[in-house]
Amino acid sequence: MNIDAKRKALAGGLVAPLKGGGHGKETMVRVGRETQGRGGKGVTVITGLPLAPSALDDLAKQFKKRCGSGGSVRNGVIEIQGDHRDVLVAELVRLGWPAKRSGG
Numbered sequence: 001m002n003i004d005a006k007r008k009a010l011a012g013g014l015v016a017p018l019k020g021g022g023h024g025k026e027t028m029v030r031v032g033r034e035t036q037g038r039g040g041k042g043v044t045v046i047t048g049l050p051l052a053p054s055a056l057d058d059l060a061k062q063f064k065k066r067c068g069s070g071g072s073v074r075n076g077v078i079e080i081q082g083d084h085r086d087v088l089v090a091e092l093v094r095l096g097w098p099a100k101r102s103g104g
Contacts, residue, residue: 031089032102043071044085046078049097066091 029048035041046063049056053073060078064071067087071080080088085101092099 027098029092029097029099030102031085031092031099033083033085041081042083044080044083044088046080046088046092047076049076049078063088063091 027048027050029046031044031046033042034045035043044067049059051059053076056073056076056078060071060073060080063078063080063084067080067082067084069081069084071078073079089099089101
């Protein structure tokens with residue numbers, strides 16, 4: 001089973017194949033924390049996922065369930081309420097995405 005087939009199986013078929021073999025900088029998924037414009041309340045943001053909007057919604061639903069928190073998808077960015085960077089990086093890596101923490 002190749003890496004794309006494994007990623008699709010783990011994500012329940014929600015994951016699109018990575019472009020360029022999956023090791024380029026353009027495919028790196030970043031997981032960071034933002035508070036700007038939210039009244040001091042922090043959210044975890046996931047950027048860099050090259051997925052269709054419906055697949056992003058499904059993945060966000062999976063992440064919200066995993067973190068036990070609310071969230072949304074805005075402009076191709078998944079936002080999960082609270083600081084869940086470590087959990088989400090581990091979950092993305094488990095699904096086969098090259099993920100890194102960004103920021104402090």
